[in-house]
Amino acid sequence: MNYDISIIxxxxxxxxxxxxxxxxxxxQQTIGFKRIEWIxxxxxxxxxxxxxxxxxxxxxxxxxxxxxxxxxxxxxxPRNYGxxxxxxxxxxxxxxDDRFTxxxxxxxxxxxxxNQADITWFRREYELESYKNRPVTEIVLWDQTREEIIIxxxxxxxxxxxSGVWGLVTSRIYSKSLLDRCGIWFDDEVPxxxxxxxxxxxxxxxxxxxxxxxxxxxxxxxxxxxxxxxxSKDARTLIAFAKGYKxxxxxxxxxxxxxxxxxxxxxxxLASFMIASDSLTLEDRQTIxxxxxxxxENIEPLRVSKLYSEKDVRDRYExxxxxxxxxxxxxxxxxxxxxxxxxxxxxxxxxPYQTVLRNxxxxxxxxxxGKRYGFxxxxxxxxxxxxxxxxxxxxxxxxxxxxxxxxxxxxITSDPIKSYLFTLGKVSNPKLFPCTDIQLEPLKKLYIDxxxxxxxxxxxxxxxxxxxxxxxTYVNTAHGSILSEIFADQSLSLYKKxxxxxxxxxxxFPTELTDLTYIRLLFALADRNVDQMIAPSTWEAWCxxxxxxxxxxxxxxxxxxGKPAHYSQVVSDEFRATIEKHxxxxxDRAAELTGIFEQGFAAPIVPKIWKKMTRLIAFGGGCxxxxxxxxxxxxxxxAHENGCYMDLAALVGTETRMKGLYALDPRNAFVEFVPAxxxxxxxxxFARDVEVGKRYSLLISTYSGxxxxxxxxxxxxxxxxxxxxxxxxxxDPSQTVRLNGAVLTEKAIxxxxxxxxxxxxxxVCDFAYMLNDTxxxxxxxxxxxxxxxxxxxxxxxxxxxxTRLQKDEAYRKAIAxxxxxxxxxxxxxxxxxxxxxxxxxxxxxxxxDFIKPVRYIDNPxxxxxxxxxxxxxxx
Amino acid sequence: MSMLSVTKNQEGTKLTxxxxxxxxxxxxxxxxxxxxSLLDGITELVIDFSQVEYISxxxxxxxxxxxxxxxxxxxxxxVCHIADTIYxxxxxxxxxxxxxxx
Numbered sequence: 012m013n014y015d016i017s018i019i020x021x022x023x024x025x026x027x028x029x030x031x032x033x034x035x036x037x038x039q040q041t042i043g044f045k046r047i048e049w050i051x052x053x054x055x056x057x058x059x060x061x062x063x064x065x066x067x068x069x070x071x072x073x074x075x076x077x078x079x080x081x082x083x084x085x086x087x088x089p090r091n092y093g094x095x096x097x098x099x100x101x102x103x104x105x106x107x108d109d110r111f112t113x114x115x116x117x118x119x120x121x122x123x124x125x126n127q128a129d130i131t132w133f134r135r136e137y138e139l140e141s142y143k144n145r146p147v148t149e150i151v152l153w154d155q156t157r158e159e160i161i162i163x164x165x166x167x168x169x170x171x172x173x174s175g176v177w178g179l180v181t182s183r184i185y186s187k188s189l190l191d192r193c194g195i196w197f198d199d200e201v202p203x204x205x206x207x208x209x210x211x212x213x214x215x216x217x218x219x220x221x222x223x224x225x226x227x228x229x230x231x232x233x234x235x236x237x238x239x240x241x242x243s244k245d246a247r248t249l250i251a252f253a254k255g256y257k258x259x260x261x262x263x264x265x266x267x268x269x270x271x272x273x274x275x276x277x278x279x280x281l282a283s284f285m286i287a288s289d290s291l292t293l294e295d296r297q298t299i300x301x302x303x304x305x306x307x308e309n310i311e312p313l314r315v316s317k318l319y320s321e322k323d324v325r326d327r328y329e330x331x332x333x334x335x336x337x338x339x340x341x342x343x344x345x346x347x348x349x350x351x352x353x354x355x356x357x358x359x360x361x362x363p364y365q366t367v368l369r370n371x372x373x374x375x376x377x378x379x380x381g382k383r384y385g386f387x388x389x390x391x392x393x394x395x396x397x398x399x400x401x402x403x404x405x406x407x408x409x410x411x412x413x414x415x416x417x418x419x420x421x422x423i424t425s426d427p428i429k430s431y432l433f434t435l436g437k438v439s440n441p442k443l444f445p446c447t448d449i450q451l452e453p454l455k456k457l458y459i460d461x462x463x464x465x466x467x468x469x470x471x472x473x474x475x476x477x478x479x480x481x482x483x484t485y486v487n488t489a490h491g492s493i494l495s496e497i498f499a500d501q502s503l504s505l506y507k508k509x510x511x512x513x514x515x516x517x518x519x520f521p522t523e524l525t526d527l528t529y530i531r532l533l534f535a536l537a538d539r540n541v542d543q544m545i546a547p548s549t550w551e552a553w554c555x556x557x558x559x560x561x562x563x564x565x566x567x568x569x570x571x572x573g574k575p576a577h578y579s580q581v582v583s584d585e586f587r588a589t590i591e592k593h594x595x596x597x598x599d600r601a602a603e604l605t606g607i608f609e610q611g612f613a614a615p616i617v618p619k620i621w622k623k624m625t626r627l628i629a630f631g632g633g634c635x636x637x638x639x640x641x642x643x644x645x646x647x648x649x650a651h652e653n654g655c656y657m658d659l660a661a662l663v664g665t666e667t668r669m670k671g672l673y674a675l676d677p678r679n680a681f682v683e684f685v686p687a688x689x690x691x692x693x694x695x696x697f698a699r700d701v702e703v704g705k706r707y708s709l710l711i712s713t714y715s716g717x718x719x720x721x722x723x724x725x726x727x728x729x730x731x732x733x734x735x736x737x738x739x740x741x742x743d744p745s746q747t748v749r750l751n752g753a754v755l756t757e758k759a760i761x762x763x764x765x766x767x768x769x770x771x772x773x774x775v776c777d778f779a780y781m782l783n784d785t786x787x788x789x790x791x792x793x794x795x796x797x798x799x800x801x802x803x804x805x806x807x808x809x810x811x812x813x814t815r816l817q818k819d820e821a822y823r824k825a826i827a828x829x830x831x832x833x834x835x836x837x838x839x840x841x842x843x844x845x846x847x848x849x850x851x852x853x854x855x856x857x858x859x860d861f862i863k864p865v866r867y868i869d870n871p872x873x874x875x876x877x878x879x880x881x882x883x884x885x886x
Numbered sequence: 887m888s889m890l891s892v893t894k895n896q897e898g899t900k901l902t903x904x905x906x907x908x909x910x911x912x913x914x915x916x917x918x919x920x921x922x923s924l925l926d927g928i929t930e931l932v933i934d935f936s937q938v939e940y941i942s943x944x945x946x947x948x949x950x951x952x953x954x955x956x957x958x959x960x961x962x963x964x965v966c967h968i969a970d971t972i973y974x975x976x977x978x979x980x981x982x983x984x985x986x987x988x
Contacts, residue, residue, distance in 0.1 A: 562915065565919070577922075577923075579918065579922035579925075579951070579955070580951075580955065839943075840910075840943040840944070841911045841942070841943065841944060842911065842942070842944045843943040845943070845947060846944075846947050849947050849950045849951070850950060850979060850980055850981070853950055853953075853984070854980075854983075875978045875979075876978060876980065878978070879974070879975050879978035879979055
């Protein structure tokens with residue numbers, strides 16, 4: 012039979028459904044399927060895939076199925092195999108996961124024959140398997156208002172012909188006689204861009220080429236594992252790429268073609284692979300340099316055009332030349348600024364601090380933000396700082412909305428978003444921060460390391476996963492997200508997961524948003540083997556133990572009966588039944604506990620309840636410091652650890668043996684330091700450049716897509732060791748009071764109040780502060796352990812606190828000058844802070860984790876609320 | 887020591903609670919116990935403040951809790967006969983925005 016065209020398809024393990032679509036595109040060719048000789052070369056494929064090819068294509072006389080098992084990875088060998096057997100006068104190529112448009116063959120052949128062309132070129136459109144992968148654009152410089160452009164030897168336009176993505180065989184059909192006459196094959200020693208070499212040879216011999224700028228003939232599918240898109244390459248592969256490039260460039264130069272765009276484009280791709288590779292030695296890099304230096308050393312930059320912006324021109328010129336021509340940059344000390352992986356054999360590898368940034372940029376290079384700021388071109392820490400601007404939530408809010416409301420992805424992170432972390436924000440406007448599983452991974456690991464082999468009383472739950480966003484995500488707390496990851500971890504058996512915590516999974520992952528303090532205690536108290544407690548903060552831990560102090564009778568009664576009869580929250584019958592299912596009557600334990608509680612809470616109660624208890628892990632810095640002190644009453648000698656210092660799921664520091672002192676921990680975030688007294692234009696410094704004794708706020712860059720995002724809190728650098736800064740939490744600037752030149756932080760105020768308790772019976776449970784009515788002095792509101800203040804001299808207390816505050820020179824001077832009035836002290840009712848939290852929780856429908864205690868009463872609403880809580884003594 | 891006594895009046899599914907005395911940190915747990923245990927089957931809860939001398943933050947937390955509890959089961963919750971001083975507290979703390987005051 013005489014066929015109009017032979018189409019060659021190299022087939023390698025393509026999904027049946029995907030290949031079925033490929034087949035349908037062939038069946039639908041308007042030229043008539045039977046007029047096409049379709050040569051399908053099943054290359055090194057599994058039996059099941061070969062079977063699917065036969066199932067789909069057996070019975071068609073024009074389809075020739077061949078099997079080629081040669082162990083080679085590129086499509087060159089199967090294409091050559093097909094070329095040898097192609098019988099028609101014209102040849103085209105179709106990848107097995109792609110499609111032709113219905114009129115492709117008919118139109119291409121029409122123009123080919125009409126013009127007696129050797130090659131006809133048409134356009135390709137693409138489809139993405141995942142928005143993680145973005146193709147290089149295939150726009151052209153051709154006049155696209157014209158249906159047909161004929162190029163011959165008298166009318167040769169090299170810049171248009173050899174610029175952009177021009178070299179793919181799937182956008183062309185070829186004269187078979189040209190290929191046979193000139194002995195043109197695919198060189199299977201060229202593992203990458205082999206199409207380009209094939210086309211250079213074709214162009215080198217073609218007399219006439221027909222361009223069809225308006226005709227979309229090919230539908231291109233980009234899958235996650237395709238050779239082109241997969242960026243993990245070993246040294247052997249990269250050297251083979253370089254050698255293949257040499258053949259391509261030599262061929263082009265042989266014919267005198269314009270090769271600048273090809274050389275710089277392909278070398279940029281290779282340079283990206285080299286940066287991402289962890290296995291290249293210095294010797295390997297030098298080998299690559301030797302191969303490619305002749306082409307790169309004296310090359311001219313590209314011209315600015317529709318294809319290449321000024322930035323593209325600069326990047327394509329500088330980037331490959333920097334990476335390929337300067338292997339000496341990897342000799343000896345890598346330096347603490349570079350982001351390029353050094354000689355894998357050298358002892359001077361990248362530090363973890365450099366590595367985390369490199370990995371974040373590499374992982375997110377194909378996101379919108381990665382492309383906008385050129386992540387692939389950032390080669391150093393200073394390069395990162397100068398290329399990527401600082402950010403705040405205003406930058407992210409519209410992007411988050413695109414994700415949650417439209418289901419967009421790939422904007423700031425390449426990884427699927429698992430959840431959004433909810434924070435309250437300064438004016439009670441909720442903020443959503445995306446969280447991915449790679450971001451959570453080290454936090455999950457920390458949690459598991461802390462909990463494996465232990466029995467933990469966990470004072471937190473995941474948020475109910477109820478209202479799903481349009482990107483299939485939910486809101487959660489950071490701890491709730493970590494908890495979800497732990498229970499999703501396949502490496503932990505179900506038994507192990509269930510034995511980690513006192514509460515069952517149905518309580519850890521409730522379906523309703525409700526106060527579960529009572530239920531948590533019920534399960535924890537019933538368990539004699541609890542040996543540690545974990546809470547998000549010491550506030551939560553303290554509230555829970557205070558609740559225990561007030562409600563122990565009911566708890567003991569319910570432990571005895573095995574029913575949550577005194578649980579007063581209104582929940583569904585189903586949820587209540589779930590709780591009951593996991594409880595069993597334990598009158599012995601109830602009696603034991605009752606005996607303990609009847610002795611009172613004057614002595615530390617926790618060691619009596621749980622004899623194996625070793626520690627409480629709960630963040631107790633900043634606004635939680637007051638509870639860290641108060642909770643000692645319940646803990647006694649049981650250790651309190653702060654755990655890690657984290658914010659927005661960025662692990663910033665891990666606590667050392669010295670409580671409250673953290674070592675910078677770059678496992679999932681790159682941290683920069685902005686001097687706390689810096690102006691808005693002052694540069695952030697890197698970890699290596701911080702100064703001991705100085706205060707800094709933090710910028711974080713994370714896998715989840717925050718880049719140079721400023722956190723609220725300020726840390727103090729305590730010391731520096733082995734390149735690692737050690738810091739303590741210092742203060743939240745939003746809680747700082749500025750009074751006529753004096754600056755009083757929350758920490759300073761609390762430390763003054765705390766000293767009150769030494770040598771007095773006064774126990775301060777909570778506090779807040781505000782400016783007086785004339786805004787020239789401080790009023791401190793104290794919440795103590797009893798509401799009867801008749802025996803307390805407020806003025807004496809105020810004077811004591813004021814004296815302590817005068818340790819600050821500016822404050823003392825202002826007091827002396829009369830610019831500041833001395834401190835006034837008022838007492839507020841017990842549970843005022845908790846009442847405020849209850850009201851906020853109700854109004855905003857948030858769980859307690861989200862709400863921090865109020866320190867600085869800085870707006871009229873808070874002022875009215877807390878002033879109404881002041882206890883006024885009768886005169 | 888603070889004292890609180892509580893009387894109750896139920897008409898069908900409507901329960902009216904009359905606390906007498908002070909609702910503060912010491913009496914709030916007892917008050918909570920007495921009221922919460924009666925809420926099964928109640929569709930309307932009214933707290934009558936006519937004999938309440940004083941209510942502290944601890945007591946106000948109970949008001950929020952019961953309001954939530956009744957709202958969760960589509961019931962009604964209200965307070966009545968509150969003195970001006972207590973109304974001012976409700977106003978200053980924002981409770982007037984969501985607690986029904988008869």
